[in-house]
Amino acid sequence: IWEGKRQLFYFNRLKSERKCVIIITIIHWCQARGDFPLAFRNEGEEIIMNYNISLIPGDGIGPEIVAEAKKVLDSVCQKYHHTFSYSEVLLGGASIDVHGVPLTEEAISTCKASDAVLMGSIGGDAKTSPWYKLEPSKRPEAGLLAIRKALNLFANLRPAYLYKELEEACPLKKEVIGEDGFDMIIVRELTGGLYFGERKTIEEDGVKKAIDTLSYNENEIRRIAIKAFDIAMKRRKKVTSVDKANVLDSSRLWRKVVEEVAKDYPEVTLEHMLVDNCAMQLVHDPGQFDVILTENMFGDILSDEASMVTGSIGMLSSASLNETKFGLYEPSHGSAPDIAGQNKANPIATILSAAMLLRYSLNLDKEADAVEAAVQKVLTDGYRTGDIMSDGCKAVGTKEMGDLIAAAV
Ligand code: IPM
Ligand code: MG
Numbered sequence: 001i002w003e004g005k006r007q008l009f010y011f012n013r014l015k016s017e018r019k020c021v022i023i024i025t026i027i028h029w030c031q032a033r034g035d036f037p038l039a040f041r042n043e044g045e046e047i048i049m050n051y052n053i054s055l056i057p058g059d060g061i062g063p064e065i066v067a068e069a070k071k072v073l074d075s076v077c078q079k080y081h082h083t084f085s086y087s088e089v090l091l092g093g094a095s096i097d098v099h100g101v102p103l104t105e106e107a108i109s110t111c112k113a114s115d116a117v118l119m120g121s122i123g124g125d126a127k128t129s130p131w132y133k134l135e136p137s138k139r140p141e142a143g144l145l146a147i148r149k150a151l152n153l154f155a156n157l158r159p160a161y162l163y164k165e166l167e168e169a170c171p172l173k174k175e176v177i178g179e180d181g182f183d184m185i186i187v188r189e190l191t192g193g194l195y196f197g198e199r200k201t202i203e204e205d206g207v208k209k210a211i212d213t214l215s216y217n218e219n220e221i222r223r224i225a226i227k228a229f230d231i232a233m234k235r236r237k238k239v240t241s242v243d244k245a246n247v248l249d250s251s252r253l254w255r256k257v258v259e260e261v262a263k264d265y266p267e268v269t270l271e272h273m274l275v276d277n278c279a280m281q282l283v284h285d286p287g288q289f290d291v292i293l294t295e296n297m298f299g300d301i302l303s304d305e306a307s308m309v310t311g312s313i314g315m316l317s318s319a320s321l322n323e324t325k326f327g328l329y330e331p332s333h334g335s336a337p338d339i340a341g342q343n344k345a346n347p348i349a350t351i352l353s354a355a356m357l358l359r360y361s362l363n364l365d366k367e368a369d370a371v372e373a374a375v376q377k378v379l380t381d382g383y384r385t386g387d388i389m390s391d392g393c394k395a396v397g398t399k400e401m402g403d404l405i406a407a408a409v
Contacts, residue, residue: 049082051362052114059093059140060335061345061398062120068347068402069118069354072374075406076358076367087114091147092122092140092335093131102143108150116361117151117328118354121335129337149191151328153320154220155227156190156299157356158332159183160306160316162286165379168390169311172283184289185235186306187228188299190320192220193250195296216250216295218257223323225261228293229268238269238290242278242298254295275302282306307332312387314346317353319360327361329353343397346385348375351405374408 055070057063070086077084089107096102102122111117123140126132131140147153162170162181170177197213225241232239241258243251255272262270273281275298281288282305294302307316316332331349339345352375359368378401384393385401396404 049362049364050085051082051116052085052087053357054087054089054111054114054117056089056091056111056117056119056122057094058091058120058122058335059124060121060337060340062094062122062335064120064341064343064398065331065345065347065350066118066120068398068405069350071402071406072351072371072409073118073354073358075409076364076371079370079409080364080367082364082367089117091119092143093124093129094122095143096131096134096138096140101138102140103146103150108147111147111151111328116326116357118350118357119328119330120350121331121333123335123337125337145195147328148320149196151320151326152191152322153328154189154191155224155321156186156188156318157227157231157321158186158188158299158303158306158316158318160186160286160303160310162310163315163376163379166311166315166388169388170309171311172286172309176284176286178287180287182286182289182309184286184292184306185231186292186294186299186303187224187231188303189216189220189224189295190299191296192216193296214248214250214297216253218253221254221257222261225258225293227321228291229261229265232268232291233265236290237267238271240271240273240278240289240292242273242275242292242294242302244275244298245272246274250295258293278302279305283309303332312346314349314385314387315352316349317356319353319356321360325361325363327357329357329361343399344386345398346387347398347402348385348405351375351402370409371405374405377408378404 055066057066073084087110089110090098091107092102095104095107122144124131136142161183162177164181167177193216194212194214197215199212201208201210228239241255243254245251245255258270262268279302282302286309292302304313307313310316313333318332319327319329321327331353333349336345351371355368355371358364358371382393383396383401383404384390385396385398389395
């Protein structure tokens with residue numbers, strides 16, 4: 001039976017030995033046809049999964065943190081008897097060095113042919129790296145924007161959650177954090193707005209002038225709003241839609257469309273908030289937020305702010321999804337070239353992104369829970385990378401953190 005890209009085989013009424021023989025025969029048959037991935041389903045439960053995952057190590061600390069996330073995925077495979085096949089894909093500076101461009105057609109097709117993509121980070125030090133001598137459309141960041149567009153990844157989910165263990169690393173006062181801490185998710189529109197509008201730099205009467213365009217159509221707004229409301233239904237049922245409707249036309253349309261979508265979700269409370277106020281509320285009373293729904297640029301800025309109040313941007317995962325189950329998963333942080341290759345980076349954001357990949361793209365909830373619980377356990381046991389270190393805790397490097405989490409799975 002075909003289910004999306006996967007074939008499912010049902011065996012409910014066969015004896016175990018017969019199942020083994022048949023499974024092995026089918027694996028051989030599919031390998032010969034190049035037909036992976038497969039799933040085998042027994043009494044409603046899938047028993048062997050084979051998925052294709054594209055890995056984009058990228059630049060800076062990217063290769064180190066992706067290696068640790070892969071280690072954790074390998075331990076998930078071992079424990080739950082799945083097999084993941086990996087294809088490495090070049091993006092950003094790593095692709096410029098080999099192909100002269102930050103993203104190739106081949107990279108796009110490899111990603112499209114896989115079930116999900118796990119990415120590290122891209123980009124280098126803009127002051128020193130030769131990548132930034134290239135014209136803007138050939139720089140590492142252009143590759144990231146192009147892959148988001150090519151894969152139609154319009155929905156960027158960025159959870160910001162305060163671990164009890166990390167309260168010390170949170171820059172907010174105890175009374176601001178409150179008893180219950182905070183747990184929010186930013187739903188950022190990712191393929192529209194200023195990032196993808198027309199832009200140019202011209203000269204008028206000897207004066208240089210640069211133009212960026214911010215545009216949204218109602219369909220782009222509607223599909224991201226629906227995502228946010230769907231997510232809110234599985235959480236605390238509150239959506240805060242963030243805009244600048246006191247100034248921008250695109251924000252006024254945003255508000256109107258979000259209100260229309262809200263009518264289909266009577267259980268969800270909707271509030272609108274201006275972006276400047278939201279920036280303030282995030283450090284004044286972060287506990288008030290459940291789902292923050294916002295456009296591309298505001299989401300970029302607010303998600304960095306939200307991540308910092310969790311203690312470290314090194315903890316924050318993200319998922320970028322299209323209309324199907326396919327997604328690209330990456331930490332919310334950048335490539336930190338200053339600490340690259342030194343075994344200092346915190347791999348947790350990437351490991352938690354891998355957990356999101358298991359949950360959203362592969363439907364492996366149990367396995368995703370196991371990864372999240374493993375991260376929680378290692379923090380409870382007092383292990384910390386430099387960015388989240390506090391008194392009395394045990395300092396570890398990137399690799400050791402990955403080893404500990406993989407072992408805890
Ligand atoms: C992010 C990053 C990117 C963005 C950059 C690297 C282009 O800051 O994913 O938040 O602005 O979207
Ligand atoms: Mg950003």
